Amino acid sequence: MAEAEESPGDPGTASPRPLMRDLKAVGKKFMHVLYPRKSNTLLRDWDLWGPLILCVTLALMLQRDPADSEKDGGPHFAEVFVIVWFGAVTITLNSKLLGGNISFFQSLCVLGYCILPLTVAMLICRLVLLAGPGPVNFMVRLFVVIVMFAWSIVASTAFLADSQPPNRRALAVYPVFLFYFVISWMILTFTPQ
Amino acid sequence: MLQQVRGCRRAGRLAAPGTGSDSNGDTEDVSLFDVEEETTNRPRKSKIRHPVASFFHLFFRVSAVVVYLLCEFLSSSFIACMVTIILLLSCDFWAVKNVTGRLMVGLRWWNHIDEDGKSHWVFESRKESSQEKKTMSEAESRIFWLGLITCPVLWVIFAFSALFSFRIKWLAVVIMGVVLQGANLYGYIRCQVGSRKNLTSMATSYLGKQFLRQNTGGDQTF
Numbered sequence: 317m318a319e320a321e322e323s324p325g326d327p328g329t330a331s332p333r334p335l336m337r338d339l340k341a342v343g344k345k346f347m348h349v350l351y352p353r354k355s356n357t358l359l360r361d362w363d364l365w366g367p368l369i370l371c372v373t374l375a376l377m378l379q380r381d382p383a384d385s386e387k388d389g390g391p392h393f394a395e396v397f398v399i400v401w402f403g404a405v406t407i408t409l410n411s412k413l414l415g416g417n418i419s420f421f422q423s424l425c426v427l428g429y430c431i432l433p434l435t436v437a438m439l440i441c442r443l444v445l446l447a448g449p450g451p452v453n454f455m456v457r458l459f460v461v462i463v464m465f466a467w468s469i470v471a472s473t474a475f476l477a478d479s480q481p482p483n484r485r486a487l488a489v490y491p492v493f494l495f496y497f498v499i500s501w502m503i504l505t506f507t508p509q
Numbered sequence: 510m511l512q513q514v515r516g517c518r519r520a521g522r523l524a525a526p527g528t529g530s531d532s533n534g535d536t537e538d539v540s541l542f543d544v545e546e547e548t549t550n551r552p553r554k555s556k557i558r559h560p561v562a563s564f565f566h567l568f569f570r571v572s573a574v575v576v577y578l579l580c581e582f583l584s585s586s587f588i589a590c591m592v593t594i595i596l597l598l599s600c601d602f603w604a605v606k607n608v609t610g611r612l613m614v615g616l617r618w619w620n621h622i623d624e625d626g627k628s629h630w631v632f633e634s635r636k637e638s639s640q641e642k643k644t645m646s647e648a649e650s651r652i653f654w655l656g657l658i659t660c661p662v663l664w665v666i667f668a669f670s671a672l673f674s675f676r677i678k679w680l681a682v683v684i685m686g687v688v689l690q691g692a693n694l695y696g697y698i699r700c701q702v703g704s705r706k707n708l709t710s711m712a713t714s715y716l717g718k719q720f721l722r723q724n725t726g727g728d729q730t731f
Contacts, residue, residue: 333607360622365599372595379588393588394681419628421620479626 342366345425349432352471359422359475367428370435371400374499377438378506399498404428407491411480414488418479427492430472434496437464438503445508457504465500469493556646559612563652566609569601570660573686577667577679587678594682602689605657606696611635613649616700632700657697661690 342365375396408423416423441457472492480488557563573594576583580590610616615635622628664686671679 332611335603338603359626362620362622368595368599372592376588376592393591394678397681417626419622422622422628
């Protein structure tokens with residue numbers, strides 16, 4: 317989870333890297349995901365703190381009620397973690413094998429940050445579920461998840477598609493589709509009991 | 510890529526090669542034979558210059574290991590333990606990479622993406638001039654490297670023990686520990702080795718100069 321873009325300056329300075337700068341960089345990237353524009357911020361200035369925060373948040377929210385059984389909570393947390401990171405690594409390897417000119421960590425960064433809309437969807441779903449089960453409930457959740465899923469796909473392809481030669485774009489993009497589909501499925505089928 | 514030279518503390522200062530961009534080669538030559546300076550500086554070097562950084566360098570790593578070992582006794586919730594360990598590992602990674610490495614041993618490493626989108630890994634070590642000698646300390650360096658090396662080894666041991674005792678749900682956290690702490694270890698070793706490569710070639714050139722000096726006698730100007 318190294319961050320990019322150090323101030324190259326004089327190596328004689330032993331000044332520690334400021335924390336606020338890193339936090340602001342993470343916040344800026346969140347904004348870029350929410351309003352996807354053609355910009356190089358996610359790629360040039362990559363970091364993996366945002367994906368870590370999102371992954372942990374998502375994994376925590378996908379827990380069953382702890383009063384139900386503590387033992388059950390365990391595998392679900394680790395499962396989400398493994399699915400997200402292993403999925404992201406696999407997509408990155410796939411894109412590199414197809415000849416993409418994006419670096420390993422840049423790709424992980426983009427895929428991780430674009431989980432943000434789905435995390436928001438998870439939040440909304442949990443709030444909606446407080447209202448109680450029912451078909452209307454399910455339709456609302458389905459709609460929210462589909463919208464956020466589309467948003468994630470659009471955001472990530474905006475950043476990733478350029479790194480591939482034109483005839484390989486579909487090959488590079490369809491694993492991203494699968495990845496966010498699996499996450500959306502986990503969110504949609506989540507029930508607290 | 511800036512690879513600066515670090516003076517070798519134990520064997521006295523090595524003369525910088527005359528061909529380098531180093532302009533203060535002359536002053537370095539003088540301090541070479543100043544062994545008394547070395548001994549008077551030794552008590553200062555065993556002082557810890559950055560106590561807070563040293564404390565936090567060890568605190569996050571050790572507490573992550575402790576929480577992992579005592580998780581059954583500390584809390585009945587697997588999730589709380591896992592999140593705590595993840596938090597501690599992340600804080601430790603950030604602190605060691607960005608703060609304690611620079612303060613305690615003057616090394617830093619990062620990734621740089623250039624205009625063409627290619628990524629370069631940069632490993633730098635701070636050049637130690639005679640003025641800055643006071644900012645490096647033997648004790649801090651020992652604490653730094655001790656903490657840096659023992660913890661990844663521990664996490665690797667935990668990984669094997671989790672694998673073979675089939676506590677698979679802990680494997681995710683343990684692998685994360687191995688990766689994060691291993692990354693810092695690798696980065697700093699490369700910083701250290703990178704600067705030492707220059708040191709080896711300088712040592713060879715210094716020995717060559719000494720040999721010539723002894724054989725020809727008198728003053729040699731390079």
